[in-house]
Amino acid sequence: MDRDVRLRLDxxxxxxxxxxxxxxxxxxxxQGELExxxxxxxxxxxxxxxxxxxxxxxxVHARGQVAHVDVPVSAxxxxxxxxxxxxxxxxxxxxxxxxxxxTAEVTAGLIRRLAGxxxxxxxxxxxxxxxxxxxxxFSALSRRYGYRVCDAPGGVDPLRRRExxxxxxxxxxxxxxxxxxxxxxxxxxxAFCKRREGATTIRExxxxxxxxxxxxxxLVTVVADAFCHSMVRALVGSLLAVGEGRRPVxxxxxxxxxxxxxxxxxxxxxxxxxxxxxxxxxxDELARRAIETRRVRTLS
Numbered sequence: 275m276d277r278d279v280r281l282r283l284d285x286x287x288x289x290x291x292x293x294x295x296x297x298x299x300x301x302x303x304x305q306g307e308l309e310x311x312x313x314x315x316x317x318x319x320x321x322x323x324x325x326x327x328x329x330x331x332x333x334v335h336a337r338g339q340v341a342h343v344d345v346p347v348s349a350x351x352x353x354x355x356x357x358x359x360x361x362x363x364x365x366x367x368x369x370x371x372x373x374x375x376x377t378a379e380v381t382a383g384l385i386r387r388l389a390g391x392x393x394x395x396x397x398x399x400x401x402x403x404x405x406x407x408x409x410x411x412f413s414a415l416s417r418r419y420g421y422r423v424c425d426a427p428g429g430v431d432p433l434r435r436r437e438x439x440x441x442x443x444x445x446x447x448x449x450x451x452x453x454x455x456x457x458x459x460x461x462x463x464x465a466f467c468k469r470r471e472g473a474t475t476i477r478e479x480x481x482x483x484x485x486x487x488x489x490x491x492x493l494v495t496v497v498a499d500a501f502c503h504s505m506v507r508a509l510v511g512s513l514l515a516v517g518e519g520r521r522p523v524x525x526x527x528x529x530x531x532x533x534x535x536x537x538x539x540x541x542x543x544x545x546x547x548x549x550x551x552x553x554x555x556x557x558d559e560l561a562r563r564a565i566e567t568r569r570v571r572t573l574s
Contacts, residue, residue: 280344281345281384282340282341282403283343283398283400284340284401285341285397286338286396286397287304287397288395289330289544290333290335290436292307294329294332294333295328295330297309307392309322309323312345312388315384318345327339327549328552330547333544335545335548336548337548338552339549340414342404342409381401407561408554411567412568413555414499414567419497419501421506421507422434422494422546425441425443436545437545437546438546439543441514445492450484450494450513450514451483453524454513454526458479459479460476463475464534464535465529465533466504466529467535473502477501477505481495481496481497482494482509494510508542510542512529521538
């Protein structure tokens with residue numbers, strides 16, 4: 275019987291022309307394009323299903339996105355390699371326990387084939403055999419996002435207009451950092467999330483800080499164990515209100531404490547946001563981490 279192998283894919287994309295990550299009928303999405311490309315390259319009757327670390331919204335970019343996919347070993351043998359002998363070795367597989375690992379030549383061939391099939395706004399940088407217990411979504415320890423804002427009078431560098439938000443008023447980064455410290459820790463972030471049926475809004479916000487880079491762009495770095503829908507952009511929107519002087523430093527923390535959506539919090543536009551990195555534990559901790567993440571959290 276044919277065995278499946280789980281592959282880890284490290285990828286990036288320009289989200290400008292996508293309706294987000296998640297596959298949607300009639301819409302162009304990152305998941306849809308990537309699954310179609312894999313199905314074509316691997317000659318599968320139906321495209322394989324990808325699981326992703328972070329389901330980015332329409333217009334959001336990624337440099338450090340991670341996904342996994344389960345595919346038959348026999349399908350990987352069809353990937354063009356340097357020699358038929360290499361393909362035969364893949365068909366037999368390198369077996370460790372119940373895991374079948376593709377050769378480095380096969381994964382390199384898959385990367386090359388994907389580069390030739392995928393549109394230029396998606397790039398798969400690495401393909402590897404996933405360790406036992408790896409789940410791109412549930413095994414993750416944290417996600418790091420960057421949000422970039424330009425408040426310069428002359429506007430955004432035109433070469434960066436797709437990844438940097440133009441803000442019309444000057445921002446006080448010191449005030450924004452003071453407000454950000456009040457949001458750190460494990461809280462119910464319902465005030466900064468769009469609720470989804472059956473989903474918790476409790477998250478651990480581990481880092482939220484701002485720096486003004488050499489070119490004047492303000493970079494907001496946000497790290498959490500996970501994020502709920504629109505959370506990062508809502509947090510940034512609340513800090514922008516503080517930075518331009520419309521709200522006091524204490525306001526974002528007060529909104530957080532009320533745990534209800536505040537109409538004063540404006541969700542920042544999607545194009546300034548980029549998923550930069552997803553971190554995972556050591557291989558022997560992957561399965562345990564996935565079990566922990568699936569538990570519905572409550573605040574003590």
